[in-house]
Amino acid sequence: MAKKMIACDGNEATASVAFAVSEVAAIYPITPSSPMAEHADNWSAAGKKNIWGQVPRVFEMQSEGGAAGTVHGALQAGALTTTFTASQGLLLMIPNMYKIAGELTPTVFHVTARALAMQGLSIFGDHSDVMACRQTGFAMLASSCVQECQDLALVAHASTLESRVPFMHFFDGFRTSHEVMKIEALEDGVIRNVIDEKYVKACRERCLTPDRPTMRGTAQNPDVYFQGRETVNPFYAKVPEIVQKYMDKVASYTGRQYHIVDYVGAPDAERVIISMGSSTCTIGDTVKYLNSKGEKVGLVNIRLYRPFPMEAVVAALPKTVKKIAVLDRCKEPGSAGEPLFQDALTAISEAVMAGKMAMPKMIGGRYGLSSKEFTPAMVKAIYDELAKADPKARFTVGINDDVCHTSLTIDPNFKLESDFFQAMFFGLGSDGTVGANKNSIKIIGNETDNYAQGYFVYDSKKSGSMTTSHLRFGKSIIDAPYLIGENEADFVACHHTPHLESVNMLKYAKDGATFLVNTPHSADTVWDTFPRPVQEE
Known part of the structure; x- marks a missing residue:
């Protein structure tokens, strides 16, 4: 069958x-x-059906707390239920999340991992919100x-x-949530084959109903609460094995094999980075x-973060490892x-x-807060730091941290070789660019044999400020x-001529690139309308 x-x-x-696999979305x-919720709402309104031939019901509430409460209620009624959230919205769901997990109720929250409001509000991506859960x-x-x-x-x-353990499926806000890529679509038949109907039936049979009265949501005293908390242990112990089973099942239909922990790199690597999320793509390519240039380095990519797969992490490490940098x-x-x-x-x-x-040297680093760029040059800087006799314990x-001096020095000239066409467009928010x-x-x-990627940089003010595609x-x-870096673009376009006065767009153009104004x-x-520096360049 041809791939779609x-x-x-x-x-x-x-x-x-x-x-496709839900009956209710709150x-x-x-x-x-937001686009996940909007897609679900539009599909429901248009009468699109899930894999069981039903039109999922979508309820828009007045807060994330209300959405989480609706999820909890729908789950107790036996409906397969999901929701989509991030950042402060996810934090408002935490009280319900404790209950949902404590009652061993199956659900999936899809989270576009995003920064939390600290010294300032940021709408951009990092793992602050999911780590709070x-x-x-x-x-x-x-x-x-x-x-x-x-x-x-x-x-x-x-x-x-x-x-029966609820899941939080998360990916980097904006960097992954809003990145357009060409992918192989899952057919409904594959989705239907991966979902095991006997567990769907078991989920429905646990619903609250007058026909099978059960007692839930009680208050417990010290005589039983502790014991009750420990009874969930066998369920969590089985999660890594179950997740790997379904990763294998997806691979049997698609050919795309995932593991709860994956290793990329030299089998005899001495320096290894441990990370998760979109950073692993950048690290893996680097x-x-x-x-290929003679280094001995590697990456451990953690996909299942909770329950933390301790044995799988250790097994993924090459026996030769001497130094490890863990990125959060x-x-x-x-x-x-x-946390990681x-x-x-x-x-x-x-x-x-x-x-x-044997105990390797281990150091911990922070990167990419609020969607700060993370490039191959930064990956190389981490491996270079690991190569030192006494690398920074925390970095x-x-x-450029000129206060506490935790930052690593980056070689701006280090770039990976690429064989794809790269184009940049500078526009104004809401101008259609x-x-x-x-x-x-x-x-x-969709219409050519090319693979494609599109990423769009907005100011948080959105309309009226500069956009870069x-x-x-x-x-x-x-x-x-x-992002496309300096001297890398084959094509640069300026859709708003006043940008020429304030933005050095030509620094992104490689030799022989096309510049469209x-x-x-x-x-x-x-x-004659170009600023003098633009004319000279």
């Missing part, structure tokens, strides 16, 4: 699966998860690209039904490049280390105490979740 290739973003890829749109009892599954958003959404829905996309002020670092350190320390390996990468470029990259992805296309899969002036007079 489509160009879509992470939100649409995720929502298509969530809608929504309260919040950036950058580690204690709720939700399993946590991370996707690193648009294709994974679709595939792992299905893994999450199938796994929650069998394990690892392959560095190893969040900051936990005052802690001994950020502490989990990885615990897993490896226990393996060392059990005599399974940051991607900023972004919409036109989304259409362009989808046309290239980054488009890539070529004959091979494009796994580059970072949208201007009311004629070809004969336009040169």
